[in-house]
Amino acid sequence: MPKRVFTFFLIAAVLSLVPALLPAQEKASSTAKCAHCGKALTEYYAPAKNAAGKEVPLCTKCSMLPRCDYCQLPSEVKTDGGDSLCRDCAKDCIKDKAEAEKVMKDVRQVLNTKFKMTTKHKIIYEIGNRKDLNLEADGEHNELGWFDPKTIRNKPQYTIRILTGLPRDVFRSVGAHELAHDWMNEELPHLMDKPEIREGFAEFVAWSFSKAEGNKRMMDYTERRTDDVYGGGFRKVSAMMGDAKTASEWKNVLLKEFPLKGKKSGK
Ligand SMILES: [Zn+2]
Ligand SMILES: [Zn+2]
Ligand SMILES: [Zn+2]
Incomplete structure (x- = not known):
């Protein structure tokens, strides 16, 4: 998952010259306080969404500060994974x-319970900084996790690596x-070399998982992705799925759309 890039700083800087025209600014009520510095808001303020997705006010000064990678509040903490987080996140x-x-075992259990999505093999879980985990960060795809299937001495070995310091709900997503990659690798290996479908399906599973957990912000996060592979792939796969609600139904939809080679109408 990529970090969110906030252009808010620039927008706020330009528009604060004409506060009365700034649509993102609201007139403060007499008791409102800035969610970051706590100062009473005397004039106009900029609304920002916190980690819970709730809109809170920021004073003009705080609205200019660099933001958290996972919500719209000013960032205060740098994680070992390289993320900038607000106090709450x-x-x-x-x-x-x-x-x-522990969390990964629980997420695996939830996917099994809610969607009957499961694989039987052991998975090794690793956590660490970007360099330790060999996570790809090419600017556009700033990966937060990595599924790594390998064959070692003729035996398959499965590893999932996740960046350290992610807020709990981001980590779960x-x-x-x-x-979802692990499952697809097992059930529909012929789709693993189609990036748009592979990542789009994984995003669709993460979104469905966030929905099942009632996690609006991670649903939003997935929906707002704009790049072709992750964002475009998510929209494409979501549109395909229709009423399909379990892993076996998802598998049927994908198989219909992308038949295994050799099973196409005898030709
Ligand atoms: Zn403030
Ligand atoms: Zn935050
Ligand atoms: Zn992926």
Whole structure:
């Protein structure tokens, strides 16, 4: 998943010259306080969404500060994974291997319970910084997780790596995305070399998972992605799925759309 790039800074800087015309600014009520510095808002303020997706006010000064990578509040904490987080997002982030394993087991269980999406093999979970995990960061695709199937001495080995310091709900959503790769690799291996479908399906699973968890912000996060592979892939796969609600139904839809070679009408 890529980090969000906020152009808000520039917009706020330009528009604050004409506060009365700024649509994103609201007139403060007499008791409102800035959600970041706590100062009473005397004039106009900029609304920003916090980690819970709730709109809170920021004073003009705070609205100019660099923002959290996962919500719209000013960032205060730099994680070992290289993310910038606001106070709230930093409160409950995953940076411990044992905790990461526990959470991943739970996410795997939820995918099984809610969608009957499951694989039987053991998965190794790793957590670390971008360099340790060999996560790809080419500017456009700033990966937060990685599914790595390998064959070692003729035995398959499956590893999922996740960037350290992600807020818990972001971590869970990334975990669901990577587990979707694990499932596809097992059930529909012929689709693993179609980036748009591979990533689009993983995003669709992460979105469905966030929906099942009632996690509006991670649903929004997935919906707002604009790049072709992840954002475009998500929209394409979502549109395909219609009423399909379980992994076996998803598999049928994908098989209909992308038949296995050799099974196409005898030709
Ligand atoms: Zn402030
Ligand atoms: Zn935040
Ligand atoms: Zn992926």
